[in-house]
Amino acid sequence: MATRFQSPDKTSSDLARKTSALGVSAREFLRSPQLVGSAFPASQVLVDRLLDPVDWSSARVVVEYGPGSGPLTRAMLQRMPHDSRLVTLDVSPHFTRHLQRSIDDPRLLAVTASASSVAEILERHGLGSADLIVTGIPFSTMSAQLADQIMDASAQVLSPHGQVLAYQMRTAVEGYLEPRFGKVRKSFVWRNIPPCHLYWAS
Template sequence: MTTSELAQRSLGQRALLGAKRRIMRAMGPWGVFLQGFIEHPVMVGSIIPSSRFTIRKMLAPVNWETCKLFVEYGPGVGTFCRPVLEKLRRDGQLIVIDTNPLYIDYLKATISDSRFVPVLGSAADVESIVRANGHDHADYVLSGLPFSTLPDGIGPEIAAATYRVLRPGGAFLVYQFSAKARDFMAKHFKHIDAGFEALNVLPCKLFWGWKD
């Protein structure tokens, strides 16, 4: 391929990316979220994002002053990302990990914050992702993963990796429609606080697993 053909191709790719971003912005977060659910219902597990009540309750026990690294699994269209970034200290970092390229592209197109690191990948690989971004441990890990519908073995693997990646005193924050996640968490976390949020579609269970 000649240099001018290569240049034309990269121009074409940039134009395509620009068009994709404009379409995503026009669809809005709910449209993008629904599209992700239609394409991958088992992996997404919900048709609309979490409510502001769930977000407030889930994040309430976080000590933002000491939090340098916050990790989120399954950010979707960023429902939690914006509130986390509002509270996160200026030298903190938020790493979000999602298996769906549609959501990761949407987050890259709509959130510009130097503390924000969207990663296309699986939560099961959290340890290598955290290390690749220059950290030994995470202070908090938040999960919106649909544990009850994930492929066999993935839930326990993610719970074990999360326990290892957290610093002592850190916490695994989990919200889910069923209590399945608690079974996986209980193998590693001795101290688990539980809560409930009715003002969410569907009402959901909340868990905070504290690492000793």
């Protein structure tokens, strides 16, 4: 049976990346707890539970709101076709810089901006509509006006067969997804700090 071998270089660079991701997440949480929501990056269990049910082979344009230190960003790039684009929008320039420095992938466009400007950013880069929108931004702590603006913009840029994937500590996002999308599937993942609600809306 073949044994999977990881070179010491690969193991130490993975460790350096994880340490740096934990550092930037903790610093940004201390700076703005309301905006960041959690000091811990999403767990591998959460990432797989949210992303595995989706057909990534047909994703051409994917948008991520609030990538933070990038655990979902990296996992999505592994699943996405070679000619696709992933646009990340985060209000924190520190998280954007962390992604730009730690992910060397021409498909990634990491932007410091609010999710509410998604339509303008896709248009500025000539990207048309989004096949998938993935969001971890905290809908429970933002104003209802901003949450409505973000979901209206998301519904506007999503392609007709597209999906919105959300992971949230609380259930506030349901009240913004359900009026705009015909079908909202829900689940829950315990193995994350904190445990999270998962949503797939289409």
